[in-house]
Amino acid sequence: MxxxxxxxxxxxxxxxxxxxxxxxxxxxxxxxDRAGLLHADTRILxxxxxxxxxxAHLARIDQALRKHVSATQLDEDVLSRFMARLDYLxxxxxxxxxxxxxxxKVSPVLPLIAYFATPASVYGAICENLAHADLADQTxxxxxxxxxxxxxSSRVVNEAVAQYFPESRIYRIDHYLGKETVQNLIALRxxxxxxxxxxxxxxxxxxxxxxxxxxxIEGRWGYFDQAGQLRxxxxxxxxxxLCLIAMDxxxxxxxxxxxxxxVKVLKALAPITPERLGRYVVRGQYVAGSVGGxxxxxxxxxxxxxxxxxxxxxxxxxxxxxxxxxxGVPFYLRTGKRMGEKVSQIVIHFKEPPFYIFAPEQRSLISxxxxxxxxxxxxxxxxxxxxxxGLDKGMHLRSGPLQLNFSxxxxxxxxxxxxxxxxLEVMQGNQNLFVRKDEIExxxxxxxxxxxxxxxxxxxxxxxxxxxxxxxxxxxxxTRDGRSWYGDL
Ligand SMILES: NC(=O)C1=CN([C@@H]2O[C@H](COP(=O)(O)OP(=O)(O)OC[C@H]3O[C@@H](n4cnc5c(N)ncnc54)[C@H](OP(=O)(O)O)[C@@H]3O)[C@@H](O)[C@H]2O)C=CC1
Ligand SMILES: O=C1O[C@H](COP(=O)(O)O)[C@@H](O)[C@H](O)[C@H]1O
Numbered sequence: 001m002x003x004x005x006x007x008x009x010x011x012x013x014x015x016x017x018x019x020x021x022x023x024x025x026x027x028x029x030x031x032x033d034r035a036g037l038l039h040a041d042t043r044i045l046x047x048x049x050x051x052x053x054x055x056a057h058l059a060r061i062d063q064a065l066r067k068h069v070s071a072t073q074l075d076e077d078v079l080s081r082f083m084a085r086l087d088y089l090x091x092x093x094x095x096x097x098x099x100x101x102x103x104x105k106v107s108p109v110l111p112l113i114a115y116f117a118t119p120a121s122v123y124g125a126i127c128e129n130l131a132h133a134d135l136a137d138q139t140x141x142x143x144x145x146x147x148x149x150x151x152x153s154s155r156v157v158n159e160a161v162a163q164y165f166p167e168s169r170i171y172r173i174d175h176y177l178g179k180e181t182v183q184n185l186i187a188l189r190x191x192x193x194x195x196x197x198x199x200x201x202x203x204x205x206x207x208x209x210x211x212x213x214x215x216x217i218e219g220r221w222g223y224f225d226q227a228g229q230l231r232x233x234x235x236x237x238x239x240x241x242l243c244l245i246a247m248d249x250x251x252x253x254x255x256x257x258x259x260x261x262x263v264k265v266l267k268a269l270a271p272i273t274p275e276r277l278g279r280y281v282v283r284g285q286y287v288a289g290s291v292g293g294x295x296x297x298x299x300x301x302x303x304x305x306x307x308x309x310x311x312x313x314x315x316x317x318x319x320x321x322x323x324x325x326x327x328g329v330p331f332y333l334r335t336g337k338r339m340g341e342k343v344s345q346i347v348i349h350f351k352e353p354p355f356y357i358f359a360p361e362q363r364s365l366i367s368x369x370x371x372x373x374x375x376x377x378x379x380x381x382x383x384x385x386x387x388x389x390g391l392d393k394g395m396h397l398r399s400g401p402l403q404l405n406f407s408x409x410x411x412x413x414x415x416x417x418x419x420x421x422x423x424l425e426v427m428q429g430n431q432n433l434f435v436r437k438d439e440i441e442x443x444x445x446x447x448x449x450x451x452x453x454x455x456x457x458x459x460x461x462x463x464x465x466x467x468x469x470x471x472x473x474x475x476x477x478x479t480r481d482g483r484s485w486y487g488d489l
Contacts (some may be wrong), residue, residue, distance in 0.1 A: 006032075006427050008041035010106050014093055014126055015117035016046035017057060019220070020144065022064035024175075025117060028419035030065050033082045034075060037424055045105055046088045054088040061086065073414075093118060094125045099133035106135060113426055115142040119223075123147075124160025131164040142171040142426055145236050146227065150451070151444040158437050171426050172435040176237040178418030178425075180406070181378045183433070185244045185346075186258075188372070188380065195370075196249065198350065200325045207331045208347040208486055209241050211374075212339040212469070214291050217313075221304045228311040230283075233335045235447045239266065240435070241374075242331055245346060246321055255431035259439060266442035270320040274453040279480070281450060282462065282473045284314030286338040289466030296338060296466045312461040313337040316474035317450075318481075332478055334485070338466035344374035347486040362397050369486065371401075378415055379405035 011029070015021055032038050050057060062083055066074065087105060091098040106112050112135055116123050123143055130136050141161065148154030161170060176182055189195055198204070211233060217224040224232065240262070247261035272280050287298035300307050314336030321331065350368040369383040381401040388396040407415065425433050462471035469475075469485070478485055 008039035009111045011113045012045040013115050014047050017048040021117045024419050027068045030082050031420050034078045044086045047091050049092050057088045096129050099129045103133045112139040120157050127161050127164040136164050140169045150448050174236045175418040177433040178422040181374045201329045205349045205351045209333045211335040211344045213337050214342045216338050225311045229315045235443050238333050239443045259436040268321050268323045269446050270322050277453040281317040283312035284464045284471040285461040286466045287463045291467045310460045314470045336470050346372040
């Protein structure tokens with residue numbers, strides 16, 4: 001039996017036949033049901049503008065579950081219980097009249113969760129129509145990222161939603177915040193006094209955040225080519241990771257205490273002026289290559305592509321945080337599509353000891369690092385120096401890991417997908433893992449100045465072969481500061 005109880009809700013999924021819904025959201029809801037975390041009275045309304053037979057659309061959802069839930073977790077009894085919760089409704093989300101049939105299906109006594117798995121341009125219309133249908137007061141709205149494509153457009157979306165919903169019932173998704181190891185950052189930093197005394201510019205030399213993907217754009221050219229990797233990944237996921245590493249201790253675990261601290265970090269990010277852009281930021285675009293031994297096309301040869309596009313699929317940059325804790329500690333961020341390996345990790349590099357008593361030739365070995373692996377092989381490893389074993393060794397040093405691999409250490413637990421955690425939090429009315437309006441806006445403000453700088457300079461992104469670790473210039477970005485990207489990447 002689960003240790004927590006979750007109240008009944010009506011869950012309305014707008015965009016229920018889209019990619020995100022079929023690939024991630026329905027499987028996450030199924031997993032919650034399987035774990036006993038969906039109340040018996042929770043109903044799920046699958047909303048889409050696809051006309052035709054509701055039964056056929058529900059069958060598509062059933063097929064998607066069979067495809068995206070691993071065979072070991074697909075239980076026919078749970079699946080039929082889950083499918084029995086579903087109803088399909090054809091709606092054009094912009095059409096007010098279509099909300100009458102939605103209102104008939106919504107229980108007036110339960111909270112309504114309205115999950116917007118649609119383009120952000122439709123969010124305002126859905127909110128307005130929910131309000132006209134008298135559904136707003138009982139509703140929590142869940143907004144997918146990206147919210148807008150710059151500061152101005154994000155304000156338009158946020159203001160449209162805020163006309164009908166208070167901030168306390170708006171849940172802005174950044175699915176990285178739902179990843180177990182990302183939540184563990186808070187436990188690691190604030191449940192262990194060991195780290196906090198070291199967590200500043202006196203002891204840390206620099207920080208790396210890498211989110212490398214092996215996938216390309218997966219048939220999402222229309223969306224991705226308008227966005228690029230800076231808007232798709234840095235503005236949200238990587239800046240959120242940076243905030244969780246860099247923020248001061250919140251006074252408690254409430255959503256606003258954590259968000260207040262994250263906002264302070266975003267406000268303290270030093271702008272990267274056009275003069276420093278060439279030195280601090282590298283944009284790349286993949287060309288044909290091979291990933292995992294398989295030949296893959298370049299970005300400009302992807303399905304529905306435009307051969308002229310100068311959208312970046314890779315970004316590496318150096319960010320500086322102007323405050324007492326982090327002054328002089330660069331944060332190197334790197335993310336790209338079609339890289340050699342899927343890996344998301346944060347590496348905290350500690351400074352060398354202040355005085356060196358070992359043989360000078362061993363000096364290059366000295367460096368404590370804390371490696372936080374978000375995916376795959378979630379875990380934490382602390383690189384420490386020890387003496388080599390053996391009578392013949394003398395005081396020869398070596399570097400080795402103190403390692404905690406979550407799946408090996410805690411064998412019983414399956415690591416849940418980020419969306420499972422986030423959907424559960426919305427059902428419980430808990431906003432900790434969601435992003436407040438001002439966080440989104442400060443993140444856009446910082447990214448907008450990079451985008452403006454790029455468009456002023458007008459330089460195309462640097463080519464990198466699919467399956468590599470990005471353009472050579474991204475190595476130069478960090479070696480120029482006398483450092484290198486951690487590990488075998
Ligand atoms: N897919 C992913 O991995 C991720 C997606 N997201 C975000 O999630 C959201 C959904 O993305 P994704 O699933 O990929 O997009 P899709 O285009 O696959 O799905 C969006 C769905 O919304 C429907 N829709 C759009 N406008 C209307 C309308 N007026 N009335 C009724 N239905 C409408 C579309 O219908 P139709 O097909 O008829 O146009 C489509 O089914 C976006 O905001 C995206 O940025 C965020 C992170 C990852
Ligand atoms: O939000 C997004 O995230 C995915 C990467 O997520 P992950 O959990 O697989 O690391 C990215 O591929 C996609 O382009 C982006 O929109």
